Amino acid sequence: MSDLLTALPIVLPLFTALIALLGGRPRTWRRWVVGVSATAQLAVALTLGAAAYGAPPQVLALGGWGAPFGIVLVVDMLAAIMLALGAVTALAALLFGFAELPVSEENPLRLPLLQFLVTGINLSFCTADLFNLFVAFEVMLISSYALMTLEADDWDIKQAFPYLALNLVGSTLFLVAAGMAYGLFGTLNFAQMAERADSLAGTPQLTVLALLLFTVFGIKAGLFPLFYWLPNSYPILPSPVAALYAGMLTKVGVYVLLRVFGQVLPPDLTTVHWLMAWLAAATMIFGVLGAVSRNFIRGILSFHILSQIGYMVLAIGLFTPYAIAAAIFYVIHHIIVKSTLFMVGGTVVVLNRTDDLEKTGRLWALTPVLGVVFLLQALSLAGIPPLSGFWGKYMIIVEGLRQQEWILVFCALLAGVLTLFSMLKIWNGAFWAATAKEEVQTGEPRWRAMTAVAAGMTVLSLGIGLGAEFFLGIAHEAARQLLDRPAYIQHLLGGGG
Numbered sequence: 001m002s003d004l005l006t007a008l009p010i011v012l013p014l015f016t017a018l019i020a021l022l023g024g025r026p027r028t029w030r031r032w033v034v035g036v037s038a039t040a041q042l043a044v045a046l047t048l049g050a051a052a053y054g055a056p057p058q059v060l061a062l063g064g065w066g067a068p069f070g071i072v073l074v075v076d077m078l079a080a081i082m083l084a085l086g087a088v089t090a091l092a093a094l095l096f097g098f099a100e101l102p103v104s105e106e107n108p109l110r111l112p113l114l115q116f117l118v119t120g121i122n123l124s125f126c127t128a129d130l131f132n133l134f135v136a137f138e139v140m141l142i143s144s145y146a147l148m149t150l151e152a153d154d155w156d157i158k159q160a161f162p163y164l165a166l167n168l169v170g171s172t173l174f175l176v177a178a179g180m181a182y183g184l185f186g187t188l189n190f191a192q193m194a195e196r197a198d199s200l201a202g203t204p205q206l207t208v209l210a211l212l213l214f215t216v217f218g219i220k221a222g223l224f225p226l227f228y229w230l231p232n233s234y235p236i237l238p239s240p241v242a243a244l245y246a247g248m249l250t251k252v253g254v255y256v257l258l259r260v261f262g263q264v265l266p267p268d269l270t271t272v273h274w275l276m277a278w279l280a281a282a283t284m285i286f287g288v289l290g291a292v293s294r295n296f297i298r299g300i301l302s303f304h305i306l307s308q309i310g311y312m313v314l315a316i317g318l319f320t321p322y323a324i325a326a327a328i329f330y331v332i333h334h335i336i337v338k339s340t341l342f343m344v345g346g347t348v349v350v351l352n353r354t355d356d357l358e359k360t361g362r363l364w365a366l367t368p369v370l371g372v373v374f375l376l377q378a379l380s381l382a383g384i385p386p387l388s389g390f391w392g393k394y395m396i397i398v399e400g401l402r403q404q405e406w407i408l409v410f411c412a413l414l415a416g417v418l419t420l421f422s423m424l425k426i427w428n429g430a431f432w433a434a435t436a437k438e439e440v441q442t443g444e445p446r447w448r449a450m451t452a453v454a455a456g457m458t459v460l461s462l463g464i465g466l467g468a469e470f471f472l473g474i475a476h477e478a479a480r481q482l483l484d485r486p487a488y489i490q491h492l493l494g495g496g497g
Contacts, residue, residue, distance in 0.1 A: 005044055005047060005048055005051075005058070006058050006059070006060040006073050006074075006126070007060055007062075007073065008041075008044045009041065009045060009048070009075075009122040009125070009126060010073070010119055010122050010123050010126065012037055012041050012044065013041060013115040013116070013118040013119045013122065014115070014116070016034055016037040016038075016115045017111075017112045017114075017115035017116045017119065018112075020033065020034055020111045020112040020115060021109075021112040024108070025108050026103050026104070026106040026107075026108050026111075027103065030111060031098055031103065031111070034094060034111050034114075035091075035094060035095070037115070038087065038090055038094050039091060041087045041090070041091075041118070042084070042087035042091055044083075044087075045080065045083040045084040045086070045087040046084055048075050048079075048080045048084075049080035049081065049083070051080075052075060052076055052077045052079075052481075053077060053477055054477065056487070056491050057074045057075060057076035057079075057481070057488070057492075058074070058076075059073070059074050059128075060072065060073040060074075071127075071129065071132055072127075072128045072129065072189070073126045073127065074126065074127075074128040074492065076478075076481050076482070076488075077474070077477050077478035077481045077482075078255070078259070078328065078481065078482050079125045081328065081331075081332065081475075081478055082125045082251070083122060083126075085247075085248070085331070085332060085335045085336070086118065086121050086122060086125070088336070088457075088460070089244055089247040089248055089339045090114070090118050090244060090248075092243070092339060092343070092453055092456065092457050093114070093240045093241070093244040093339070094111075094114070094240070095453045096240045096243060096343050096453045096454070097110070097239075097240030097241075099446055099449035099450045099452075100239060100240060100346065100350070100446060100450055101446075107150055107151055109146070109150055110147070110150065110151070110238075113143050113146050113147045113150065114143075114147070114241070116139065116142075117140060117143035117144060117147065119139060119143075120136050120137065120138070120139030120140025120141070120143060121136075121248055121249075121252055123135070123136035123139065123140075124136040124137060124140060124252050124255070124256065125252075125255060128189060128190045128492065129189050129190065130177075130178050130181055130188040130189075130190070130193070131178055133256065134171075134174050134175065134178060137171065137174065137252075138171065140249070140252065141167050141171065144163075144245070144249065145160075145163075145164055145167075147241050148163060148233060148237060151238055152236050159232045159233050159235075159236050160233050162232065162233060163229045163230070163233035165229070166226060166228075166229040167219070167220075167229070169219070170216055170220055173215060173216045173219075176212065177209065177213050177216055180208075180212065181193065181209060184200060184205055184206070185197070190259070190263065190264050190488075190492075191488055191489045191491075191492035191493050192489075192493060193264050194263060194264045194485050194488065194489055195493065197264065197265055197266050200266075201266040202268065206265070206266070206269075207269065207271065207272065210261070210265055210269050210272045211272060211275075213260055213265075214257070214261075214272060214275070214276060217253045217256045217257050217260070218253070218257075218313075219253070220249075220250070220252060220253030221251075221253030221254050221257065221309050221312075221313065222250045222253070222283070222305060222306050222309050223279055223283050223309065223310075223313060224282040224283040224286055224306075224310075225279075225282075227287070227306050231290060231294075231303050234246060234298065234302040234305070235296070235299050238346075239343065239345065239347075239349065240343075242298065242346070243339045243340075243342040243343050243346070244339070246301065246302070246305055246338045246341075246342045247334075247335040247336070247339035247342075248335065250305055250309055251331055251334070254309065254312045254313065254327070254331060257276075257313065258316060258324065258327060258328070258482060259482070261276075261319070262316075262324055262479075262483055263482050263483070263485055263488055267319065267483075273316075273317050273319045274317065275317075276313055276314075276316060276317035277313075277314050277317025277318060277405070277408055278317075278408070279313070280311070280312075280313035280316075280317055281310065281314060281407070281408050281411040281412070282310075283306055283307065283309060283310035283313065284307045284310030284311065284411055284412065284415040285310075285411055285414065285415060286306070286307075287303050287304065287305075287306030287307030287308075287309070288303070288414075288415045288418040288419055288422065289418070290303035291303035291304050291307065291418070291422040292418055292421060292422045292425075294422075295356065295357050295358065295429075296355045296356045296357060297344075297348055297355035297357070297360075297426055297430065298345050300425065300426060301338070301341050301342055301345060304338070304341075304381065304419065305338060307415050307419065308330075308334050308338070308381070310415065311330055311392065311393065311396055311412065312327050312331055312334070313327075314396060314400075314408060314412065315395075315396045318396070318400060318403060318405070320403075321479050321480065321483055322395065322398075323395075323399045324479040324482060324483065325472070325475045325478070325479040326392055326395035326396045326399060326475075327396075328475040328478050328479055329391060329471060329475040330393075330395075330396070332464060332471060332474075332475065333388035333389055333391070333392050333461070333464055333465075334381075334389075336388070336457055336460055336461045336464065337380050337381050337388065337389065337461050338381070339457060340373065340377045340454050340458055340461065341374070341377050341378070341381065343450065343453060343454040344370065344373060344377070344454055346450065347370055347450045347451055348360060348363065348370075348430050351366075351367065351370075351447055352430070355430070357425060357426065357428075357429030357430060358429070360429055360430040360433065361429065361430065361431075361432075361433030362433065363430055363431045364431040364432055367447070367451065369451055369455060370431075370447075370451045370454070371431045373451065373454050373455050373458045374426070374427065374430075374431065375427065375431075376458055376461070376462065377461060378420075378423035378426065378427065379423070380461060380465065381419055381423060382416055382419045382420035383419070384420075386465055386466060386468075387461070387462070388462075388464040388465035388471075389465075390465070391465065391468045391472065396412060397409055397412055397413065
């Protein structure tokens with residue numbers, strides 16, 4: 001049964017995508033199939049998470065070929081956390097999309113492509129092999145390319161070109177890195193790479209490989225200076241798709257950075273960790289300055305994806321067990337908050353017919369529930385206690401002070417202040433402004449259901465903040481498992497390769 005559960009996060013969305021694709025034009029039954037499947041995927045992810053806590057990773061060798069020769073799926077605490085977050089976000093995005101559009105107006109390819117995207121995301125979390133990780137990335141990226149242009153007009157498609165170009169460069173570098181890793185280790189299996197990497201510790205070849213892998217996954221995560229593909233491309237997406245992208249896609253890159261630098265490569269890559277931390281600080285500052293400069297909601301939120309990625313990667317660069325736990329907790333917080341904020345942005349577009357802050361307004365008086373949802377998530381993003389964003393920032397700043405990284409701590413604090421300022425721009429322009437250039441479309445019945453989905457995600461975010469002790473315990477356990485390289489090698493390879 002455990003073997004079946006380990007495969008289900010990939011099998012379920014893949015078969016759901018095929019059923020939706022073969023189902024032809026949009027119908028109500030297709031929505032039911034995809035919705036039930038997404039709910040089942042969440043249940044499977046939570047079951048895997050419960051089984052992974054305090055236990056060895058669950059391993060499935062496909063076709064009976066064990067590591068390092070066959071394709072191996074591994075679910076430990078970190079992978080289970082990411083699977084659960086992906087399932088929650090995908091389910092919420094689907095429900096938000098169902099509320100936003102009637103069945104008759106839905107593009108027939110949106111649901112199948114979303115499930116193919118989830119398949120690639122989940123395979124990225126479960127694989128224990130560098131080449132299969134490349135395959136997972138390609139499944140994810142091809143689906144994302146299609147979704148980005150599926151419902152775009154001629155102007156929007158132009159904004160997708162940087163997304164396509166930079167990710168193609170990243171994929172090319174990924175293949176180069178895989179070839180170099182195979183040349184160094186004679187394998188691409190994570191456990192066997194980890195076992196053999198210690199003998200190469202301190203060598204220039206290992207440092208070059210680490211830098212190359214950091215470049216590849218830094219591009220995927222949206223790190224400075226190669227992050228310009230994201231802020232112009234995400235705003236062109238339909239709101240439900242943007243919510244899933246904002247929550248999950250860059251976090252796949254962060255997850256792989258955690259996996260590769262925490263578990264596969266030796267811990268003494270001090271130079272690479274230092275570079276990671278300083279580029280993360282630059283990402284925070286340039287990302288939040290970009291958000292301050294924008295004047296429409298989706299543009300502001302897209303730049304904030306980058307600035308918040310900076311916090312996560314800064315924690316990885318500080319590279320202590322406490323900092324790794326902080327990075328994991330920050331990922332948990334950010335996925336829920338950022339997805340919700342994009343849903344709020346989509347609801348504002350329905351009500352005001354635009355998200356340009358010079359044309360929006362009156363929403364606090366007419367839709368106070370949506371205002372409360374936005375305010376809570378905006379304050380959480382800025383790191384106001386006792387919301388979930390505060391605890392992650394607090395842990396990162398404490399670790400930075402402990403290591404006497406004063407400039408990095410200052411950058412983190414400054415980014416938090418500017419985040420609050422840019423969130424207040426949205427509050428003042430969309431909710432607090434007494435007038436709007438167009439009549440607010442409160443007669444639209446769909447915005448209420450859209451608000452309800454966003455409110456549900458906000459309740460979950462509040463639970464993470466108010467129940468921080470529980471979620472911090474999960475994050476610390478995931479960090480402990482991740483950094484226990486000998487146990488990982490022993491469990492997957494039986495102590496040898």
